[in-house]
Amino acid sequence: METLTHFINADSLPLLFFITATFLVAGLVKGVVGLGLPTVAVGLLGLVMAPAAAASLLIVPSAATNVWQLMAGPSFRPLLRRLWPMMIGICTGTLVGSAVLPRDVTGYATTALGMALVLYAVFGLAKVRVAVPASLETWLSPVVGAATGLVTSATGVFVMPAVPYLQGLGLDKDDLVQALGLAFTISTFALAASLTFEGTFKPAVVLMSFYALIPALVGMLLGQWIRLRIRTEVFRKIFFVGVLVLGMQLSLRSFMP
Template sequence: MENHLLYICVVFVLAGMVKGVTGMGLPTVAMALLGLVMPPLQAAAILVVPSLLTNIWQMLERKGLYAAWLRLRPMLLGVCAGTLLGGALFAGGEGKAILGVALVLYALLGLSSWQWRVRAEQEWWLGPAVGVATGILTAVTGVFVLPAVPYLQALRLEKEALVQAMGLSFTVSTLALAVLLAGHGAWQPADAGMSFAAQLPALLGLALGTRLRERLEPRVFRRCFFATLLLLGVHMGVGG
């Protein structure tokens, strides 16, 4: 762990910057880069505190949290159930390869012009299904963007409401993942200590990213972000 201390700090600064600019991506970037030097389970344990802290900040940044909870509750409860269900897959050892595949799919989706729209009458059954699928992937990979983020984008929420909805979804996913890790004995003192320490570079990156958001062209950054995830996903999928 000590051998990777500087690398971990740099990873969370970068991941925090991505989140500051885009409103998402901290767990995705962190898991992708940490997964290059450690098992996904250990990387997920380090991710818990910085992910939870930055997502709570994002969730509380605007009013309307209770309304968002009421609308997204079926999906969020599905996330909790799916995470518990996916915990049974921890023993399989395929987490790194699955994470690579998930990153590739997410990157291709982000680079495409494909648009998905969810109608109001579909939310009652599609939300729980998306939540369960997201929970399973969260348990196996430590990343909770798929398929939750495409689903939230398909709800056609106003920009700031979408950012808050993602913060709420990521917060619930992080808490569910933390419970699962503790239940599997993966919350070791060294990992817990590193997770608390990682919040500092993550917050630094978040502050830098928030400032950069006003200066960068969103379309250019988005394409660079997804292209990077695609390369990381291919590397991890082939090497996993």
């Protein structure tokens, strides 16, 4: 499995086409269901490159779309006051994970990514809703944040366990979407800092990440158009089944000859 910089320097048109198609699909999913861009992008890119390289491409599209999602909601300050321990946990977990997790075990990182995707898909298909008691939120919030940060550092995917936890807080629909935007935004910037310290997020990769923003935004607009014309629940099931299959493939890759 080659590094992303090698592909960019090789001026590979097939890879450029694959990146374009990946972020178009990832943006479309986010446009329809409101999340899933990093999951789809890192999962698909993980088929052809290491998770760290895939995560590097994700930075600009994820940051732009998540800030958009965050600022569109009505409750930024109340949510920040409530969730700041989780945000600190995300930053800490991501940076600590970057420092202590080995980076020379690409196969293990790919397997971990696959397992994270499988777990995410199973939760989604089962419609698992974890009710978080208010009495536990004070100490559970930073723990969940730190765990999310560690998963982010290892796989580039920052949905577990943040998404089930936020869904369990009893937020209304608009506040939940904005809370997800807050968590994803912090995770994206923490991941960017981690990859920069590692030397993975280089200028050539930054330019490619800016390029990936274009198909991601086109996909989001297309997804929003589709959302008005199909049942979101049907698309949601198709999405989670696809994530499940992709995650299983990545999980089993290290066992394949």
